[in-house]
Amino acid sequence: MSQDPGDAFVARDDRSVYETELPVLYDVKDGIATVTMNRPTFNNAQNSQMTYALDASFRRAVDDDAVKVIVLRGAGKHFSAGHDIGTPGRDIDKPFDRQSLWWDHTNKPGGEQYFVREQEVYLGMCRRWHDLPKPTIAMVQGACIAGGLMLAWVCDLIVASEDAFFQDPVVRMGIPGVEYFAHAHELNPRVAKEFLFLGERMPAARAQQMGMVNRVVPRDELEARTYEWAAKIAAQPRMGLALTKTVINRVEELQGLRTTMDIAFGYHHFAHTHSQLLGAGTLGGQDAKSMVAGNKAAEKKTG
Ligand code: ZN
Numbered sequence: 001m002s003q004d005p006g007d008a009f010v011a012r013d014d015r016s017v018y019e020t021e022l023p024v025l026y027d028v029k030d031g032i033a034t035v036t037m038n039r040p041t042f043n044n045a046q047n048s049q050m051t052y053a054l055d056a057s058f059r060r061a062v063d064d065d066a067v068k069v070i071v072l073r074g075a076g077k078h079f080s081a082g083h084d085i086g087t088p089g090r091d092i093d094k095p096f097d098r099q100s101l102w103w104d105h106t107n108k109p110g111g112e113q114y115f116v117r118e119q120e121v122y123l124g125m126c127r128r129w130h131d132l133p134k135p136t137i138a139m140v141q142g143a144c145i146a147g148g149l150m151l152a153w154v155c156d157l158i159v160a161s162e163d164a165f166f167q168d169p170v171v172r173m174g175i176p177g178v179e180y181f182a183h184a185h186e187l188n189p190r191v192a193k194e195f196l197f198l199g200e201r202m203p204a205a206r207a208q209q210m211g212m213v214n215r216v217v218p219r220d221e222l223e224a225r226t227y228e229w230a231a232k233i234a235a236q237p238r239m240g241l242a243l244t245k246t247v248i249n250r251v252e253e254l255q256g257l258r259t260t261m262d263i264a265f266g267y268h269h270f271a272h273t274h275s276q277l278l279g280a281g282t283l284g285g286q287d288a289k290s291m292v293a294g295n296k297a298a299e300k301k302t303g
Contacts, residue, residue: 014106016047016091023089024053025075026060031068031234032227033061037151039089040076046147047084048091051121054151055099058132068234068241070132071226072155073139079164080148082178083122086288092117100124111273114282122150122179123265127258130154131249133242135233139226140164140204141219145295150180156245158212159226160204161219166212169199172294173284175271181264185257186212199298 025036035057037044044050061067074080084090095106098120105116129136130153138155145167152158152166168177176196177183183192187210195202207213217225233241252258272282286294 014091014093016049016094017088018049018091019087019089022053023047023050024057026057028061028064028067030231031066032230033057033064033067033070035061035070035072037072037074037080039087040074042084042087042089043076043078043081043143044074044148045081045084045087045089046151047087047089048094048096048121049089050084051125052096052099055125055128058129062132062134067134068236068238069230070134070136071139071230072136072151073226074141074148078142078148079138079140079144080151081143082146082148085283085291099128111269111276114272115269118179118265118269122147123261126150126154126180127261131246133245134238135241135245137226137230137233139222140213141222143167146170146178150178150182153180153182153186157214157229158207159215159217159222159229160207160213161222162204162216163219164204164207164213164216165201166195166204166207167199167201167295167298168196169291169295169298171196171199172291173271173286174275175284176264176267179265179268181261181268182257184260185252185255186210199295201299 019041020038023039025038027034035054037050039045039050058070061070093106095104098104100120102116102120102124105113108116136155137157137159138152140152140158140160141164144152144164146169149166149168168183170178183196187195191210204213204216208216215225275282275284
């Protein structure tokens, strides 16, 4: 028998209870596929159930010749509060049909469990979605926090309402930002440091100034303005769009996006494992409740 100290972490029970069988809604109209995150009760916190449903929806949109462009949105008040770290549907120990070639993480010891899981469901999925051959538009209202940023960033365009805000507070967990580390590419490095060090909300208007968001519109016009752009894109030829997207995505890689993420992912997992070694769990002793409280405190701004 192995005496690997990591055995303590092997095969934890999955006790997740889903509040819905439809964590993602899918619809197609006039060449536009709409993919809607549908956990409004939990501000669209992303569990694995939702992740795999998102992936299936994107696959469906790519396979459907009638679809030219994809809109990703969130039901309810907020786009996404981030990864699910505390709802009854948190399902990190549940096995799913994997979409990458990484093996099942659920019965693996030590740091392997988290590393393999996050290669599949966060880094791998996000890279896969970023490279979808059809254009994607994130339609963002309200909160777009941490894991929510990853979902907006993988899209080609971001249209936000005036009340939308962007935030990555995971430094408070002792972790250098979310798994899909695009911060210093989406923002310039100095602003990325401010964004991460302070963990404050970045309003949509500033995100637009930084080039992270394409368009900011009043909340009651968000849907109309987003679909106006989607309709224009849907009128373009499929291959013209696919080839253009591919070239610009390769430019991002030449600018170092992929390498940055590989480096950051290693540090990210050192942080998860370091936290485990200190006996503080994988999240630096934080949970959903303490993170919400910390996010509120971060809003007592210095101006
Ligand atoms: Zn992580």
